[in-house]
Amino acid sequence: MLGRTASSLFWMSRYHERAQNVSRLLEVACRGAIISHSGQEDGTHWTFALACSGCETGYKQKYEELNGRNVAAHMIFSKETTSSVRSCLELARNNARAVRTGITAELWEAINTTWIEFTDVNPQSITQEKLPDFLAWVNQRAHLFRGALLNTILRDDGYFFSQMGNFVERSDNTARILDTYYWTLLPDSDIIDDGSLEHYQWSAILRALSGRRSYRFAYPNARLKAFNIAEFLILRTEMPRSLAHCYDWMADTAEDLAQFYGSREPSLDMAADMAKDLAEKQMHEIYQQGLHDFLSDFINKNNLFAHQLCEDYNFA
Secondary structure, rough: OOOHHHHHHHHHHHHHHHHHHHHHHHHHHHEEEEEEEEOOOOOHHHHHHHHOOHHHHHHHHOOOOOOOHHHHOOOOOOOOOOOOHHHHHHHHHHHHHHOOHHHHHHHEEEEEEEHHHOOOOOHHHHHOHHHHHHHHHHHHHHHHEEEEHHHOOOOHHHHHHHHHHHHHHHHHHHHHHHOHHHHOOOOHHHOOOOOOHHHHHHHHHHOOOOOOHHHHHHHHOOOOOOOHHHHHHHOOOOOOOOOHHHHHHHHHHHHHHHHHHHHOOOOHHHHHHHHHHHOOOHHHHHHHHHHHHHHHHHHHHHHHHHHHHHHHHHOO
């Protein structure tokens, strides 16, 4: 496969995953603003979305006032914001169009229709009341893309590079959300009253990663607890957005890619090493190392893996 084709498939999946991640963060912020005990916007919910998505600096440069309408405009419709939903969907479509003949009709239709319907939306029509439904639509379209990818693409090198893009982005998102509010997950934060700011932030982290209900299944007899949440989102492989789950997938995909090409590039060993390290880690060891230090190190290694993958397979 040509390097530019592999690159397009990698980034197609990565940008679609990012669009959903941004949408989920906004959905959590919107929910938090609606159920706020004070009944007024204190900015906590919107700051959470901006900080976790990496959009905070750009927002401050453009807007003086922090409110839901401005945040939604910046994170959904802004053409200048590289991580906005609009930018991600457009870049995903551009990458898919570059390899149009290498993907299935169902996958292209899912991508193209999403972009066409998105561009038909008037940003001014998405009021605070309509925002949750619109974000739900973005999430549904992301699931449609993922379903078309998993159910129609041949299990060849194109599929493998698409999977790599998806899980590199997903693991980066999980790590950044955790690192943004890592201090709420430290051991001395475990005893927190329901209704407190810290308790809201725990719930927000789980909701942003689609893990609120799954957490209850994984820890059926436990209340929200910092140690359990950190373990759930870092080490529990049955959680689809945990760091361990993402690198479990990438290690398996690396093996498939090595067998497909009959050679083993350095990036594939990096994926296997990271998966092994997460499988052998215990949560108390991560706390001893320092949760912030661990997450920062993971984000760096994840970026290095993505860069090495690009180098190994000559991404354009």
